[in-house]
Amino acid sequence: MKMKFKSAALLAGLLCMSGATLAEESRIGAWVTPFRQKEIVPVDNKQYKEECGSCHFAYQPGLLPTKSWEKLLDEKALADHFGENAELDADTLKVVRDYAIANAADKSFHKRSRKVAISTEGLEAPLRITEVRYIKRKHHEIPEKMIKGNKDVKSLSYCDACHTQAAKGVFDEDTVKIPNYPDWED
Numbered sequence: 001m002k003m004k005f006k007s008a009a010l011l012a013g014l015l016c017m018s019g020a021t022l023a024e025e026s027r028i029g030a031w032v033t034p035f036r037q038k039e040i041v042p043v044d045n046k047q048y049k050e051e052c053g054s055c056h057f058a059y060q061p062g063l064l065p066t067k068s069w070e071k072l073l074d075e076k077a078l079a080d081h082f083g084e085n086a087e088l089d090a091d092t093l094k095v096v097r098d099y100a101i102a103n104a105a106d107k108s109f110h111k112r113s114r115k116v117a118i119s120t121e122g123l124e125a126p127l128r129i130t131e132v133r134y135i136k137r138k139h140h141e142i143p144e145k146m147i148k149g150n151k152d153v154k155s156l157s158y159c160d161a162c163h164t165q166a167a168k169g170v171f172d173e174d175t176v177k178i179p180n181y182p183d184w185e186d
Helices: 002-027 046-053 066-072 075-079 090-102 111-120 133-139
Strands: none
Touching: 046 090, 066 075, 066 090, 111 133
């Protein structure tokens, strides 16, 4: 009898914990599915990849919420895109903007994108991925000398400098190799 009670209590506890997780995710509109992926959807739009990737790493839309992409991919904002003129013709802008918004963090069911969405909820829309609380937290233990002081990295904005599979949307710690610091592990 005691064993049945313990099993029932354990099962109830697990269900409560699962319910809390589901409640948290459904609170922000996640699709709860057994096929949910861990990482971030890789960029699969040719025009987005060409336009954004011609100047910098073509960040996956799942690294920022919709509100950020709406601000970043505005005609006026693109005229002064972090000090550069990144203006696009109207048709190209529509394709790039629609793709980014459709695949934004808050619309994704991928686990890492969900974490980005949760960490930006209720806050001013971050314009840089390096301003996202979740991204900051994931990198907080890396000494500044290994990033800003590293000629092959320079900034957290160069995701693909350390994340060897960033283009595939994989940002696991297992795929990180910090240039000039081969033996470093956090």
